[in-house]
Amino acid sequence: MSLSTPPPLSSSSQSGIAGYFSRIRVVSLIAIILSGAGLTSYVTLTKELNPNIQIPIVFVTTLLPGTDPEDMEQLVTIPLEDALENLSGVTKATATSQESVSHITLEFVSGTDPDTAKNDVQTALDSVTTLPKDAEKPNIQVLDFQNQPSLILAVTNRNGEQASLEHFADALKETVKDLSGVERVALSYRNEPVIQVAITPETIDTYRLSVPALGASIGSALDNHPSGSLQSTNTKYTLGIEKLADSASDIRSLPLSLGGTIMPLGSIARITERAPPGGTEAFFADRETSPTPAILLSVFKSDTADTRTTVDTVLRTAQSLADQEGGHITLAALFDGGQEISKSFDQLLHDFLLTFFLVFLVLLTFFGFRQSVVAALAIPITFLGTFLVMQLSGLSINFISLFSLLLALGILVDNAIVIVSAVSSRRRIFINEDPMQTTLQVFADYRVVILTTTITTVWAFLPLLLASGIIGEFIKPIPIVVSTALALSALIALFIILPFMAALLAGNIPRRVNILGKVFLTTTVILSLFIFFKGSLFFVPALVASLIALSIILFSFSTVIPRLIAFPRTTNWLAQLATLRANLNLDRIAARYHIFIKNILASKKLRRRTFAMLILFSLFSYVLVPTGYVVNEFFPEDDQSIVYLRLKLPVGTSPEKSRSQAIDFAEKIRLEALANFVVAEIGAKPPTDNSPSTPDTNEILFTLILPDKKDRNETSGALVDRLNRQYASSNEGEISATQISGGPPAGSDITLKLLGSNLETLDKLAKTIQDHLKEKSSVTNISTSLSVKGKLVFVPDTEALAHFGVTTDGLALTLRTLGNGFIAKNDARFDNQKMDIAIALTDDSQGATLSDPERLFVSGSTGMIPLSALGRFILKENPASIDREDGNRVLSVTADVTPGYSVSTESKNLETYVQKNVVFPDGYSFQTGGVNEENTKSVRSILLAMLLSAALIFATMVMQFNSFRKAIIVLLVIPLAVSGVFVIFALFGIPLSFPALIGVLALFGIVVNNSIIMVDKINKNMECMSDLDEAIASGAASRLEPILLTALTTIIGLIPITLSDPIWQGLGGAIIAGLTFSGVAKLFFIPVIYKSWFQNR
Structure with missing residues (x-):
């Protein structure tokens, strides 16, 4: 149906808005200024991998x-x-x-x-x-999450020359720290040597030496001693005593007065330069090289530096220095922050372009080419405006903020679609209406609706700012970026897209603007190809072919196409094509829907059936969660490029034994070709271990750098599972394999904390739980935080101490000298090198052993007393570490969940077992922790955000409709959408992860938008129609096109990120599932409930 004369416009439409809409150059200038400012912000924004997390x-x-x-x-x-x-x-x-x-x-x-x-x-x-x-x-x-290295290099010397390796590492550190963008550089496993003064107990007894006095003599010899100044008549001199020792050889010659005889220190002590006791080591091995000593170089960038630029500069410099060493030095990147950023950004940009293409294709299917271009124009302008706001708010460009933009892409175009759809629909009805009048009337009809729907969508995201802890800081860019993009999209749709539509319909676009549009199109295509195919073998051919095709197209528009259109056959074909595209509009479907829904409204029986079906479906879907058909987990597992193996040797294992095991196991990994290369670190722990404790030398960490995903046959998760099964009963020690999960750090999959005062009691409880877990195939890497080692305890005889005049302080000093040595001088300077000077009690050949205590002497009032005369040594068990939480001792039982099982389900099962089967004495209790604890916190935060979001949306609806019942109608669509999420997740086995909960929260605003559009139109019809059924059916049918199109573009726009990244699969899947079901359900639910509640108006 069409009308030749439109209804008269209200006087409010003839305001300053008409003057603004008619000035297309002013509108274009605003769009250009906003885009230019946004582009400048994008260039200057800091690019980093992770968001800046500030946790107190x-x-x-x-x-x-x-x-x-x-x-x-x-x-x-x-x-x-x-x-x-x-x-x-x-x-x-x-x-x-x-x-x-x-x-x-x-x-x-x-x-x-x-x-x-x-x-x-x-x-x-x-x-x-x-x-x-x-x-x-x-x-x-x-805690500073940003204080992480941007690059970690493993530096090795293939010849195995340690001195040469250390020299190169030192030179590399000095060179790199002066590069632009580098804040500091650290070397790991570059153990600074110490000068050890080793004295046997017999020597101490023979010469009646006092270890503190000897230490004071050595320390004094290494210091200058200023002695004031001397002034004569015309001159003033400073006085001082120069230090007696300026090298290790000088220390050997240091004179000592022993029993009236002057003797050099080197005649009674063995003075050597050696690695510090308890020093750690690292080894590197790849498929061609056996394990060789390695030094790790960690580079930290400055806050304002670009990660990729800084890392590239460091790598080029380091490789240049290595090349000068004749091929002996090997550099391997253990972590490359620049590469990680490039991979994440490239994938997101790839998904962005694919999303943009899909959304544009949907627009092109239902609108004309020019209308689709105008609607799609909202995307880049909105994004550039969002970059400007990000810079003003201090946000950086990271993978979370880029993902937020990608998430917003499928939603922000909804406002533009509503505008274009409304203009097109009105033009189909009022074919002779002036284009300016059309756009002004659309502005009058939709400005409140668009602003209201945008506000309600923003209400769905802003409550995410309430999320606390690490997870809250981690996701903070999502509500800020998405809310900004949505708010800008509403303003751009009303004040930029709508005036452009007016100019487009009037056909008065200047020739210069046409040329500018073609230039913009050409630039966009080139940039898109560069991003989409960058790094691909098809980049150059695709770029050349596209430029040729684009040139042909642009040439054809100006010469060939006008001639072709003149042919009658071409004219007929174009007419058929126009008819086909016209049939793609939803007018026919809307007409049939109008009849169908009106029949339902007229039948009380059909209305009840509709209610019953929707309620039963919703109840069925919600039952899927507690029955376990929809599993819950914190963050889904992703295919990583790094796997960690942790080898725990028995507590008390000697450093030499740990070194041997590290080399042997690294060689085994190398021969099995599990990774491109492996780095073994003695005394290190994997990043999945969030405990503050420092590992001892009995713990060895193996970092496996895997080949690219396309070059291996199993995922990192499958490899972790295989390694854990392979080494479940290894004789080499306790071996566990792990990988970093998606999202922020949260600890082990399962953590059960036992609280009490006595470690033995806690240990018994832990072993009971540990034995239970070992019977389950669903968990692996089972361990407790308590480890025991031998402790040599001296039990003094108090009477003997008093008899010989030995103080406990003197006794403790002697024992400490035996155990850790006595530091005579810290950071003694020898030329440009600083070293500690340590006095150690040692055997002539082996160093301090368990036989040494029997030969020790302690200084007393009567002379040197044998230690054996002052008490006895006993060997007892001693915990390697003691953990406490909120003032109580705590012992943790940890485990990882085997792939294919749910973390939340296994944690709940363990909690149930402990409650029913483990008896806790008075004063003892347990708590859950790790991933389950973080998951519980995050779910609580999301539920709070959902309640706040629902309250804000409800309040907005009440103000919009001035009716509680109408606001409730809009709000009731939300549980219908959530029910669709549960059904789809159960069918496809998608876990209800934390990102999925964010998707459910996003649904609150998205599904309400379309409901508002429908209810608003029904309200307007009720003001001018006496037939309630016709008012409802007509209002619902007239809003069918924008409702379905906005839902379709959002669904299609979210497909790329849903399929490309397992971490965000739940978020995209939740929105797609909810929109798919609610988009259909609301078409029946809203008219039926509206009729039921307002039939007696």
Whole structure:
């Protein structure tokens, strides 16, 4: 149906809006300025892999050399805990006491300024005065997720020459740290040597040596001693005594007065330069090279530097230096932040272009080419405007913010579609209407609806800002970026797209604008091809072919095509094509839907059946969650490029044995060709271990760098599972394989924390739970946080101490010299090198052994007393570390879930088993932790966000419709959409992950949009129609086209990210599933419930 005369416009339409719409150059200028500012912002925005996460977590580390974990807990950890106990804002306090070191971790309320938290901790610790005098000052650090290396290089010498390797590593460090963009450089496993003064107990007894006095003599010889100044009549001189030793050989010649005889130190002690005791090592091996010593070089970029540029510069410089060494030096990137960013960005840009193409194809199918171009123009302008807001708000371009833009792409075009659809529909009805009048009337009819629907969609995302902890900081760019893009899309649709549509319909676009459009199209195609095919073998052919095709097309538009159109056959074919495209509009479907829904409204029986079907379907879908058909997990597993193997040898294993095992196992991995290369690190732990404890030399970490995904036959998850099964009962030690999961760090899949006071009782409880887990095939890498090692304890005879005049301090000093050595001088300078000077009690050949204590002598008031006369040694078991949480001792049982099983289900099953089968004594309890704890927190945050979102949407609807019932009608579409999510997830086995919950939350705003459009039109019909059924059916049918088109473009726009990345599969899948079901259900639900609630109006 068409009308030759349109209804009169209201006087409000003849306002300044008409003048603005008619000035197309002003509109174009605004679009250009916004795009230019956004483009400038994009160029200047920091590009990084992860978002800038600011979490108020403070670490306190305190050293007390030579102290076992139990003493460390009593002497250091507990006093510090007591001082920090009343600190405000602390949500969680954990502590670990190890040999010689205490770690305390304080997590503050989200939103607390990290620097303020650090200052508060420092103030509290300043009041502690009871720490042992040998304890070092507590070191306070704030967690900084950005303080991570952008590049880690493994540096090796194929000849195995350690001195040459160290020399090259030192030179490389000095060169790299001066490069632009580099903040600092660190070397790992470059053990600085110490000068050891080794003395036997017999020598000490013979010469009646005092170790502290000897240390003071050595320290004094290495220092200059200023002695003031001397002034004569005309001259002033400074006085001083120069240091006696300036090299290791000078120390050997240092004169000592022993029993009235002057003797050089080298005659009574063995002075050597050696690696520090307990030093760690790393080894590198690839498919051609057996394990060789390696030094790891970590490069940290400055805050303002671009990661990719900085990393590329460092790699070129490092390779240039390596090439100068004649091929002996090998460099291998253990982590390349620039490459990781490029891979993530390239994939997202690839998905973006594919999404843009699919959305444009949908527009082209239902609209004309020019209308589709105008509607699609909203996407780049909105994105560029969003970049401007990102720069103003201090956000960076990272994979989360880029993903947010990709998520917004399928949604933001909805406003433009509504505008273009409304203009096209009105033109089909009022064919003779002036284009300016058409656009002004569309503006009058849709401005409130578009702004309202945009606000409701923003309400679905903004509550994500309430998410706390690491996960809250991790996803913070999503609500900011998406909300900004949606708000801009509404303004752009009303004030840029609509005026462009007016100019397009009027046909008065200047020739210069046409030329500019062609230039813009050409540039866009070239840039798109560059991004889409970059790095591909087809890049050059595709670029050349596209440029040729584009030239032909542009030439044809100006010469060939006008001539072709003049032929009658061509005219007929174009007419058929126009008829075919016209038939693709939804008018026929809308007409049939109008009749169908009107019949349902007229029948009470059909209305009840419709209600019953929707309610039964919803109830069925919601039952799928508690019955286990829809599984729940934190973040889905992704195919990674790195796998970690952790080898735990028995506690107390010697460094030599650990070194041998590291080399042997690395060689085994090399021969099995599991990875491109492997790096073995002694005394290291995988990044999946979030505990603050420092591994001992009995723990070895193997980092396997896998081939590209296309070059291997199994995923990283499958490899982890195979390795865990392969080494489940290994004789080499406790071996576990892990990989980093998607999303922020969260710890082991399953963590059960046992709290109590006695470690033996906690250990018994842990072993019961551990035995239960070992019977299950669904879990692997089962371990506890408690490990035991032998402790040699001296039990003094108090009467003997008093008789010989031996103090406990002197006794402790002798034992510490035996165990860790006595540091005579820290950072002694020899030319340009700094080394520590250590005095050690040692055997002539083997160093300190268990036979040495029997030969020790202690200085007493009566002379040198044999240690054996002052007490006895006993060997007892001692925990390697003691963990505490909120003032209680805690022992953790951890495990990883085997691929194919649900983390949440296994955690729940374990929790049920413990509650029913494990008896806890009074004062003992358990808590869950790890991934399950983070999942629980995240679900709680999302549920809170959903409630707030629903409340905000409801309040907005009440203000819009001035009716509670109409607002409830719009809101009831949300549970229908969620029910579709559960059904699709159950059918396809998609886990209900945290990203999926974000998708469900996004549905709140998306599905409400179309409901608002429908209810708004029904309300307007009710004002001018007496027949309620006709008002409802006509209103629903007239909004069928924008509802289906916006849903279709959103669904198609989300397909690329849903299929390309397992992490975001749940988010995209939730929106697609919810829109698919609700898009159909609302077409019946809203008319039926509207009729039921307002039939007696």
